[in-house]
Structures are given as C-alpha cells and as structure tokens.
Amino acid sequence: MKNALKPRVFVIPKEVSGISEGLKGAGFRAYLVGGCVRDLILGLRPKDWDITTDATPDDIAKVFPKTFYENEYGTVGVVNDEAEESLKVVEVTPFRKEIGYSDSRRPDRVVFGGTLEDDLKRRDFSINAIAMDIKDTKDGECDVEVIDNHQGLKDISSRTIVAVGKPEERFAEDGLRLLRALRLSAELGFKLETETAEAIKKHASVIKKIAMERVRDEFVRIIMSDRPGDGFRMAESLGVLKHVIPELSQAVGVEQNKAHSFDVFEHLIRAVEHSAKRGYSLEVRLASLFHDIGKPPARRWSEEKGDWTFHGHDVLGAKMTVKILERLKFQNKVIDKVSRLVLTHMFFTDTEKITLSAVRRLVAKVGKENIWELMNVRAADRIGTGRPKESPYRLRKYHSMVEEAMRDPITVSMLRVDGSRIMEIAGLKPGPRVGYILHALLEEVLDAPEKNTREFLEEKTRELSALPEEELKEAGERGKERRETEEDKELSKIRKKYWVK
Ligand code: ATP
Ligand code: MG
Numbered sequence: 001m002k003n004a005l006k007p008r009v010f011v012i013p014k015e016v017s018g019i020s021e022g023l024k025g026a027g028f029r030a031y032l033v034g035g036c037v038r039d040l041i042l043g044l045r046p047k048d049w050d051i052t053t054d055a056t057p058d059d060i061a062k063v064f065p066k067t068f069y070e071n072e073y074g075t076v077g078v079v080n081d082e083a084e085e086s087l088k089v090v091e092v093t094p095f096r097k098e099i100g101y102s103d104s105r106r107p108d109r110v111v112f113g114g115t116l117e118d119d120l121k122r123r124d125f126s127i128n129a130i131a132m133d134i135k136d137t138k139d140g141e142c143d144v145e146v147i148d149n150h151q152g153l154k155d156i157s158s159r160t161i162v163a164v165g166k167p168e169e170r171f172a173e174d175g176l177r178l179l180r181a182l183r184l185s186a187e188l189g190f191k192l193e194t195e196t197a198e199a200i201k202k203h204a205s206v207i208k209k210i211a212m213e214r215v216r217d218e219f220v221r222i223i224m225s226d227r228p229g230d231g232f233r234m235a236e237s238l239g240v241l242k243h244v245i246p247e248l249s250q251a252v253g254v255e256q257n258k259a260h261s262f263d264v265f266e267h268l269i270r271a272v273e274h275s276a277k278r279g280y281s282l283e284v285r286l287a288s289l290f291h292d293i294g295k296p297p298a299r300r301w302s303e304e305k306g307d308w309t310f311h312g313h314d315v316l317g318a319k320m321t322v323k324i325l326e327r328l329k330f331q332n333k334v335i336d337k338v339s340r341l342v343l344t345h346m347f348f349t350d351t352e353k354i355t356l357s358a359v360r361r362l363v364a365k366v367g368k369e370n371i372w373e374l375m376n377v378r379a380a381d382r383i384g385t386g387r388p389k390e391s392p393y394r395l396r397k398y399h400s401m402v403e404e405a406m407r408d409p410i411t412v413s414m415l416r417v418d419g420s421r422i423m424e425i426a427g428l429k430p431g432p433r434v435g436y437i438l439h440a441l442l443e444e445v446l447d448a449p450e451k452n453t454r455e456f457l458e459e460k461t462r463e464l465s466a467l468p469e470e471e472l473k474e475a476g477e478r479g480k481e482r483r484e485t486e487e488d489k490e491l492s493k494i495r496k497k498y499w500v501k
Pocket of ligand 2: 036047048
C-alpha cells in the first residue's frame with residue numbers, strides 16, 4: 001500500500017475494533033476512516049466512528065447479527081445495544097466511488113466495488129481522508145497501520161484544512177463542503193490553506209443549493225464551537241456569510257455612535273465570542289450574535305446630537321431574528337427564546353433610578369425562565385463593546401434586584417389560613433383584630449415552619465381571639481416587626497451574594 005506509515009498505538013473501543021475483526025475474519029478488508037481517525041491522531045475523543053470496507057451491504061449484514069441499511073449510499077449501521085451511546089450504532093460503508101455531481105448537493109450515482117484509494121479520494125479534506133488498518137488489539141490498545149494518500153498527517157500537524165484533489169472542483173461538486181471547512185476550522189482551530197480558501201470564495205454561492213437544515217446544523221456547530229468569532233469572520237471574508245445570514249453581512253462597516261469603538265458586525269462577533277468563552281447556551285450565543293442585528297436598518301443621523309441613533313433597533317432586531325431563525329429552520333422554542341432576549345436586551349440599568357417594579361416588568365416581559373440568560377446576553381453585549389469589566393457594580397446591583405423581584409416575600413399570605421377563615425372561627429367582623437391575629441400567627445410560623453398547618457393555626461386562632469384587646473395588639477405588632485426583620489435578613493443575604501449594598 002503506498003504511503004503506509006509506521007504502526008502506531010491508539011485506544012479504540014472494542015465495539016469498533018470488533019467490527020474490523022469480524023469483517024476481516026470473513027475475508028474482507030476494513031479500515032477506520034474520516035473524523036474518527038482525525039480525532040484519534042489529534043488526541044481528541046471521536047464523536048462517532050466510521051468504518052469502510054470492500055464488503056457489500058449484504059455481506060456486512062451477513063457478518064453481524066443486528067444491522068440496518070441507513071441510506072442509499074450503502075451504509076450499514078451495525079447495532080450493539082449493550083454499548084454506550086456513541087457506540088450503539090457504528091456505520092460501516094463499502095468503499096465508495098462517486099459519479100458526477102450535477103446538482104452540487106449529492107452524487108448522481110454511487111458505485112460499489114471501488115478501492116480504498118477511490119474512497120479516500122472522494123472525501124472532503126486531507127485531514128478527513130486518512131485510513132487506519134487495525135493490526136492487533138491488546139487491552140483496548142490497537143496497533144494500527146495508517147494509510148495517508150493525501151498528506152493528511154502533515155496537514156494535521158500544521159493544523160491546516162486542505163481540500164482533497166482540485167479544490168475548485170470539490171466545492172463546486174458539493175456546497176456543504178464549504179461550510180464543513182469553516183466549521184472544522186472553528187472547532188479545531190485550523191487555518192484554511194490558500195488554494196482551498198480561494199476556491200471557497202469563488203464558489204460561495206453554491207451554498208444556496210444546500211438544504212437549510214444542513215446549513216443550520218453546520219451554523220450551530222460553528223456557534224457552539226470555542227471559536228465562533230473566527231468562523232463568522234472567515235465566513236464573511238470568503239463571501240459565504242451573505243448567502244447564509246445576509247443581515248449579519250450588512251452589519252459590516254456600519255459605524256456606531258461615539259460610545260462604541262467597533263462597527264456593528266465586530267461588536268456582535270465580540271459578543272458571541274464572549275458567550276462562547278463563558279460556555280453559554282445556544283440561545284444566549286444566538287442572542288449575542290443577533291442582539292443588534294436591527295441596528296443597520298434602524299440607523300439615523302441626528303443633527304441635534306451630531307451622532308448616529310438607533311431608535312427601535314431592539315423591536316426591529318427581534319423581528320429580524322425571528323425571520324433569520326425561521327429561515328434556518330430552528331425549532332419554535334429556540335426562536336421564541338432568542339427573539340425575546342433580543343427584544344429585551346436594552347433594559348435600563350441605572351440602579352440609582354430604577355425601581356423594583358421596573359425590574360418586575362422586565363422579568364414579566366422576557367419570562368422568568370429567561371431572565372438569567374438575558375443577564376448573560378447583557379454581559380456579552382458589554383464585553384463586545386470593549387468594556388473591560390463583565391459585571392460592574394451597576395450590573396451586580398441589577399442582578400440582586402432581579403433576585404429580589406423574583407423571590408416570594410414573607411407575608412401573611414404564606415399562612416395556611418386566611419383572613420376570612422379567621423373571622424369565621426373567631427366570630428369577627430373585618431377590622432384590625434384580624435390583622436393582629438394573622439401577624440401573631442406569622443410569628444409562630446417564622447419561629448417554627450412546621451407549625452404552618454391548618455389544624456395548628458385554627459387552634460391558635462381560638463386562643464388568640466380570647467385575648468384582651470391590648471395583649472392581642474401587642475402580639476400582632478411583634479409579628480409585624482418579626483416579619484420585617486426576616487425580610488431584611490433575606491434581602492441582605494441576596495445583596496451580600498452580589499457584593500452590593
Ligand atoms: P464529526 O464527526 O466531528 O462531525 P466528521 O468529519 O467525522 O466530523 P461526518 O459527518 O461524521 O464528519 O463525516 C465522516 C467523514 O465522511 C468525514 O470525515 C469525511 O471524510 C466524509 N465526508 C462527510 N461529508 C462529506 C462531504 N460533504 N464530502 C466529502 N466527504 C465527506
Ligand atoms: Mg464523524
């Protein structure tokens with residue numbers, strides 16, 4: 001075999017090496033290929049495992065007890081119910097040879113009976129076109145022979161993505177490869193080789209032929225990678241972004257007001273980079289990327305201020321976000337959350353002037369379940385603007401107010417009896433005595449929460465109602481004071497947590 005390299009030892013799960021053994025035992029050849037080989041060499045944990053073989057789909061099905069045909073390319077899923085999740089199905093595909101790609105999405109015809117060389121030649125990038133032949137297995141460690149016809153090992157060590165064969169042809173053939181190149185670059189931190197990058201630039205419009213679901217999947221992988229900013233900057237500079245999210249491309253060079261050092265695009269990119277650095281959710285990352293997407297169309301020059309204004313960019317941006325995410329076929333749940341985050345990202349944080357009820361209104365607008373993610377979007381927005389501190393006093397104070405606004409305050413409504421029940425038991429008309437009794441009961445319950453039962457409280461009500469007016473009033477006042485002390489304690493606990501007064 002040409003380019004066969006010295007054997008090396010790798011840790012390969014027995015579910016995978018077992019399939020190679022099974023095929024070889026039946027007289028076939030079998031090789032690990034694709035992303036799993038790349039990841040093994042990089043010392044990463046492969047997400048899935050692929051095997052290629054000279055066996056036909058029917059041959060494969062005969063060798064293993066439980067299999068199913070996965071697609072029209074002859075891939076057979078070998079099933080192992082006992083294995084851990086990522087190994088439950090291992091894909092085994094006969095050596096592929098493809099004929100023609102007239103629609104830039106899928107081969108016109110796939111023929112079996114190719115060779116390993118054919119199979120490696122039709123793969124996208126050299127780093128994904130290395131094969132491993134498992135020679136020997138001992139305690140999960142495998143001696144392998146590496147077959148590297150396209151110099152993938154060299155490109156892995158120089159951390160470069162290089163198309164297999166003629167880059168132009170390969171991208172013209174299948175537009176998904178363009179996005180895969182950007183995604184792999186963002187995930188692995190690899191650069192694009194010059195000719196490969198040039199070819200992407202030249203054929204960027206092929207993207208338009210790709211199913212939106214597949215575009216979305218690659219887009220999600222870029223935004224969930226450690227380097228979404230690099231991915232989107234590269235997508236922009238290679239002319240790919242305008243075919244995926246033109247709204248974002250239109251933010252390039254859009255100058256902001258004097259408070260900002262970056263244009264809208266760079267600001268959004270920095271915001272999403274911060275979200276990735278913090279490991280935030282998909283929704284927060286999307287909202288970071290889109291929070292100011294309404295700015296380019298909302299921008300107006302104000303003679304009075306001698307500066308740009310962006311009135312209504314939050315409302316407009318939320319609408320644009322819905323459009324973009326619907327186009328990319330995101331789930332409604334995701335669209336709803338991200339657009340709410342974009343809509344509310346402008347909340348006013350002057351804690352000197354803001355009231356708790358204003359904070360409550362914001363919580364109601366964005367939704368209780370989304371409020372902390374909104375705080376994360378705001379932190380990303382800040383960092384994206386170039387401010388050094390993620391959480392200055394003002395924002396910490398705001399967080400503390402959010403927590404205050406969301407907690408259930410200590411009041412007599414916590415009691416398992418209410419005013420009307422008390423009037424019934426004590427034979428009272430509405431008046432201050434009812435309040436005294438409620439507060440006296442609250443004091444009991446604050447001392448011993450297990451006393452908050454109907455039975456205990458009703459019995460206690462009878463006792464209290466028999467007290468003379470003065471004594472009952474005193475008990476009520478004590479309860480009120482106690483309630484205030486407890487409230488203060490809870491509030492200072494929250495404020496202490498955020499280091500604010
Ligand atoms: P990961 O599993 O981390 O997503 P991967 O490179 O393994 O990355 P898969 O979608 O699992 O991606 O594909 C397995 C292999 O199939 C790739 O490594 C590559 O060799 C080949 N491949 C996938 N998509 C294409 C494509 N569009 N054109 C050519 N080859 C492809
Ligand atoms: Mg894979």
